[in-house]
Amino acid sequence: MQRVFVLDNNKQPLSPCSPARARMLLRGGKAAVIRRYPFTIILKDRTGGSTQPVELKLDPGSKTTGVALVQQKDNGAAVIFAAELQHRGASIKKALSTRRALRRSRRSRKTRYRAPRFNNRTRSKGWLPPSLQSRVDNVHSWAKRLQRLCPIANIAVETVRFDTQKVDNPEIRGVEYQQGTLAGYELREYLLEKWQRRCAYCGAENVPLEVEHVVPRSRGGSDRASNLTLSCRPCNEKKGSRAVQEFLADRPEVLRKILVGLKRPLKDAAAVNATRYAIGKALKTLELPISFWSGGRTKFNRTGQRYPKAHWIDAACVGESGASVRLQPGQVALSIKATGRGSRQMCRMDKYGFPRTGAKKVSSESGFCTGDIVAARVPKGKFAGRHTGRIAVRGRPSYRLTTQDQIFDVHPKYLTAIHRADGYAY
Missing domain, CATH: 3.30.60 (Wheat Germ Agglutinin (Isolectin 2); domain 1)
Structure with a gap:
């Protein structure tokens, strides 16, 4: 809890x-x-007092970042708070692509000459695309927010791979690196994420999975990740050394899905690699002791304690204390989704790039702001009763309220603010 x-x-x-x-x-x-x-x-009547130090643990990801607060107790380390932060990098990239398409279409029409603008811009050192910078800002924002709410003593982040084998054995070199305790963990974790933790041939879930070569090594197949997939033991033995086209001759849809999956781009892995050091640099501004740990060590800690796969559980298993961390029975992580703080776009465009709406209206009115979570008590009408949801402020005294199952207009005199808009949904 x-x-x-x-x-x-x-x-x-x-x-x-x-x-x-x-x-x-x-x-x-x-x-x-x-x-x-x-x-x-x-x-109301207490100032100061003794506190117990808390460790903030982060598992940054391309789409979701796991957050966990761990406190040392008499019977070991325990998770006292957990959350999963969903990033909005995909929506930012889509919005930028749409804007770029509209601008290019306008410049390509038969209008007055407009010089291209892609050769006269400079970027600062360490610049990241907005879709990646938003991930860094989200992680830094929540680390800073939790620092104001909890006595955090240090931070542990899953980001950098330390050479732990060389610490134990200074003479290790070459292929000997692949024979350690964590051998293959990084590759297997990538394959599990790529193939959604199921057999690529039969779709079986929650069963032991094996790394399988789509093109067998006996037929010249390599050990590259683009030639590897996941398979359950029966499918692996049934396929043997046959080519995948021969094995799936009677299941063309499955064959097509596997061949497409092998060519899947590594954009998620690239996003994590690109933001790895930027997140560490941003967290250092909090002026707390910070340590970096590898993803292989995190998975080794989690599987050693037989915990299920989840972003917040991975965060709890980061670092040295993650080898023996205790989860509370029935603990559920807080789901946080980055939504942004409005839009800078003044009006919407049609498919030709011309304005189709009026200028942007006010976003704050009568003490309420677009995105606030409110409680509504509607006395009569079709939507009479109590409702909880987010509002969209308008220029007239009729706000749009969005709940889990319906959307309707409500007067502000029936609203009570529960949580002010802060750029996230919960």
């Missing part, structure tokens, strides 16, 4: 408490809710 963050009356972080303790403080009037996501209370 997730712990509740606690602040003193000067908004300084204290040690997180249990939900039962938080409820008791709220009922007794000794605390008040200051933030809903993540849930945080502030004490």
Whole structure:
């Protein structure tokens, strides 16, 4: 179960408490809710106090980053908070591609001459594309936010591969690197993610999977990742040394899917590699001790403790303390999705690149802002009752409320703010 963050009356972080303790403080009037996501209370009559250090662990990914707060207790390290942060790099890339297409189409028409603008721009050192920079900013933003809510003492990040085998054996060299305890972990983890942890031939899940050569080595196949897939033991033995075209002659759809999967680009791996050092550089600005660990070590810690695959569990298993970390029974991670803070686009375009809407309207009105999570109490009408969702502010006193199952208009006098818009959905 997730712990509740606690602040003193000067908004300084204290040690997180249990939900039962938080409820008791709220009922007794000794605390008040200051933030809903993540849930945080502030004490009314306490300043300062002794705290227990907490370690922030991060497992950065191309689409989702795992976040875990681990605290040392008498019976070992335990996860007191977990979250999964979903990035919006794909939506940013799509928006930029659409804008680029509209601008190029306008410049290619029979209008006055416009000089090309792609040769007169410079980029600063360490520049990253906006779709990648957003990942760095999201991780840094949440690390900084958790630092304000919890007494974090140090940070552990899964990013850099340390040469641990050379530490144990200074004479190791060449192919001997492939014979260590973590041999093959990096490649197997990549294949598991690429093929969705299922057999490529029969689609079996939750069974032991083996690395399988699509073009057998006996027929000249290589050990490159582009020639490897996952297979269950029966399919692997049945295929043997036959060519994949011969083995799947009666299943052309499966054959086509495998051949397409082998050519799948490594853009996710490239995104992680490109942002690896940028995330580390951004986290160093928090002025906390920081250590970097390899993905192979993380998986070794997780599989050694027989934990299921999840981003937040991978984050908990990062680092030295991840070898013996304890998960709370029934613990569920907070789901965080980056949504952005509005759009800079002043109006929408049609397919020809001309404006099709008016100028951008206000985003804040009557104390509410677009993206706020609110509670609505509608007294009558078709949507009478209590609802919770996000609002979109308009220039008139009728806001658009979006809940899990419906969308309708509601007057602001029926709304109560629960959580102010901060660029994320929960």
